[in-house]
Amino acid sequence: MTLAVNILLWLVVGALAFFAAIRGRVLLNNGARDGAVEFILLLPRIAIGVIGSGFVAEVLPKALIAPWLGPESGFTGVVIATLGGALTPGGPVVGFSIGAAALKSGAGAPQVIAYSTAWALYAIHRLLIWEVPMMPARVVWLRAAVSLPLPFIAAALAMLLAKP
Amino acid sequence: MNETSPPRRRRRAFDWSTAAIALCAVAAAATVYWRDGAEHFLAIFGSDLTLFGEMLPKVLAGCLIGAFVTLLLPRELVARWVGHESGFTGLAVAAFFGFLLPGGPITIYPVAGAFLAMGADAGAVVAFIVSWTLIGYTRALVWELPFFGADFVIWRIVEALPLPILAGVLARIAVRAGFAREPGDQ
Numbered sequence: 001m002t003l004a005v006n007i008l009l010w011l012v013v014g015a016l017a018f019f020a021a022i023r024g025r026v027l028l029n030n031g032a033r034d035g036a037v038e039f040i041l042l043l044p045r046i047a048i049g050v051i052g053s054g055f056v057a058e059v060l061p062k063a064l065i066a067p068w069l070g071p072e073s074g075f076t077g078v079v080i081a082t083l084g085g086a087l088t089p090g091g092p093v094v095g096f097s098i099g100a101a102a103l104k105s106g107a108g109a110p111q112v113i114a115y116s117t118a119w120a121l122y123a124i125h126r127l128l129i130w131e132v133p134m135m136p137a138r139v140v141w142l143r144a145a146v147s148l149p150l151p152f153i154a155a156a157l158a159m160l161l162a163k164p
Numbered sequence: 165m166n167e168t169s170p171p172r173r174r175r176r177a178f179d180w181s182t183a184a185i186a187l188c189a190v191a192a193a194a195t196v197y198w199r200d201g202a203e204h205f206l207a208i209f210g211s212d213l214t215l216f217g218e219m220l221p222k223v224l225a226g227c228l229i230g231a232f233v234t235l236l237l238p239r240e241l242v243a244r245w246v247g248h249e250s251g252f253t254g255l256a257v258a259a260f261f262g263f264l265l266p267g268g269p270i271t272i273y274p275v276a277g278a279f280l281a282m283g284a285d286a287g288a289v290v291a292f293i294v295s296w297t298l299i300g301y302t303r304a305l306v307w308e309l310p311f312f313g314a315d316f317v318i319w320r321i322v323e324a325l326p327l328p329i330l331a332g333v334l335a336r337i338a339v340r341a342g343f344a345r346e347p348g349d350q
Contacts (some may be wrong), residue, residue: 035228052189
């Protein structure tokens with residue numbers, strides 16, 4: 001699985017590099033450089049998040065997570081997870097670290113999906129910091145309002161399509 | 165095509181939310197070390213380090229794909245397609261570009277603003293932003309994959325596939341029912 005994903009990704013990289021090379025050597029060099037710089041800047045955050053979430057999961061009170069967010073928690077668990085997602089501040093490292101740690105400590109997959117979907121769609125700080133300054137406020141609130149049911153729909157689909 | 169190149173993102177290798185997570189990680193690691201001993205500590209550290217190492221080629225591929233798509237796909241063309249299409253096709257086109265366009269919030273929201281300026285309706289813009297948030301591949305590859313692994317991420321994205329269109333349809337219903345107005349109306 002991991003190998004197949006890797007091969008597919010690097011085929012896409014190869015194809016894009018080929019098209020860039022056709023349009024000129026400068027474009028090829030710029031693309032490779034931009035991608036590499038982005039990667040180097042991301043490394044410390046991802047390292048801290050991934051390595052840290054293993055330890056955080058180990059110290060999380062499993063006795064609390066399982067009943068509130070475990071696979072048996074059902075709809076209540078999805079509601080708690082959605083609220084948690086909406087109130088989680090911070091960048092991608094924070095939301096994904098918490099989600100991964102919860103999953104490792106016994107939270108159910110649909111509940112984790114509700115959490116990360118809610119956090120991605122309407123974490124309050126993100127609406128205020130990013131979206132409101134760059135878009136008409138009317139569109140931002142409309143988008144947030146129609147996004148409200150989406151974590152529940154994602155969790156419901158996750159319960160239907162049982163994890164392979 | 166210099167005018168279509170995206171604004172430079174201000175990127176630093178470190179920020180406050182990463183610092184907060186680092187603090188939690190160190191505290192948690194210290195707790196594990198004192199409570200469970202060095203052996204258990206090293207076992208967790210080793211397995212997380214392996215996970216991290218296995219993810220690096222995918223994260224690098226994600227960064228390169230994002231960089232090349234940014235350079236190869238003129239943003240004005242994208243905005244024109246989304247702005248002039250309406251109906252269901254408009255939602256589908258907007259959702260597709262949400263999947264395709266790489267970048268973080270600082271590049272995505274200005275593009276969404278350009279869609280509005282070029283005549284896209286609120287439904288298309290909502291579909292675009294929700295699609296970028298939930299099924300955009302750069303986010304999934306670069307951020308989500310290292311934390312959750314390929315199986316979980318692919319499974320989550322399958323469940324998210326209908327959501328951008330659904331959000332766009334809901335936005336259009338809300339506008340039509342008078343709960344919200346089109347951004348162009350006064």
